Amino acid sequence: MAKFTLYLVRHGQTYYNVFNKLQGWSNSPLTQQGIDDAVATGKRLKDIKFKAAYCSDLTRAQKTISLLFDQNETFNSITPIVSPFFREEFYGYFEGLNMDEVWYQAGAPHGAKTFAEIIDQYDMNVAKDFLKQADPFHTAENAEEYWHRLQQGLDLITSNPNIEDGDSVLLVSHGNTLLSLVDRFSQPGQFDLRTRPANGSITKLAVDGDQLTVTDYNK
Template sequence: MATVELYLVRHGQTYLNKYHRIQGWSDSPLTAKGIADAKNAGERLAKLPLAAAYASDTNRAQTTAQHILTANQALAVGDLQTEPAFREENFGYFEGLDTGFVWHAIGSPVGLDSFNAMIRHLTIEKTKDMFKAQDPYGDAEDNAEFWERVQPALDRVVAQASDGDKIVIATHSTTIRSIVSKFGPDIDISVPVDNGSITKLTVKNGHYRVDDYNNTTGKIN
């Protein structure tokens, strides 16, 4: 089977990021800093011979991917493929609310008052389940529902690739953290994913391996 390299890029900063609002399936445009985040990722990946490029169907991910491809020497903006399954976690009822309020409301009953603390002490998988359990409408995704959409999409991307392909995916913070938690369990994902950062995975014979997490300044191979 093929060996494929996946480069997961978190979208640039958005207005909801700037205002510290929950932004899962909700969406908002990139800020000036967010555009700079995307362009910086594009510069870092410019010489990488990309074989394919994907983004979730959110405006923030697609705009980020477009800036990346504008700088790339192998692909053009028109090569971008949209994959809704690479969306962020769905936070349901909590979408758009102030992050500090939400983290406190969900985590403080168990002695945790931030998203990073919940991930560190409960795991990101159990944290998703907590959102689902406390959503009065039941719209938030639990961990099983999240992976029912994300894993088949990852596998499709890999299956369509050729041996040695390098592929970029513009996606989201919790999506990246969840992927790294599953395939790189020794990596500390309580460290937040920065806007515009690059996380690299290698998939060989169907086995996913995390090579780099949340790289913001280092060399990208």
């Protein structure tokens, strides 16, 4: 397995982001700001020669990566691998509902009234478990279900035989997924996970075989 840099980009702003709604596997279109986010990020990355690119199969991520590709000539020689493995966390019954109200329902029975308080008192995995518990249909992904899916995506990347030492690889995904990766692969307290990654932001991981280390967050 190779040693390479994985660039994680959050999709551009959507209307659900503006309305403070949980998006999960649901979709809303990119706003004009979201389109501008993606174009600006593409320009920031235009001089990087990516060996491979991956993307969530949700529409907002695919639209974002297409805008990134428009800004980078090196993408002419590669085709992004689109997979549901890279989707956002599935919020089940809470899809499309107000984010603050949902996290209150999930966390308040455990003494944490906001997402930030859940992260402060517990962690990202516990937040997922709380949400599934609060879901009246229990269809939201808990931590075990979420990581089983996402790990298949990470394995898809690290097992790519075309990626060599020193290469750069792109992944376009989602806010809570980026937070989850940073939480799992950074040192405790290294980054403030109460700050969500901005739309179009860049987070970088150093990949060494199956070992991942976060080197930059929300740039």
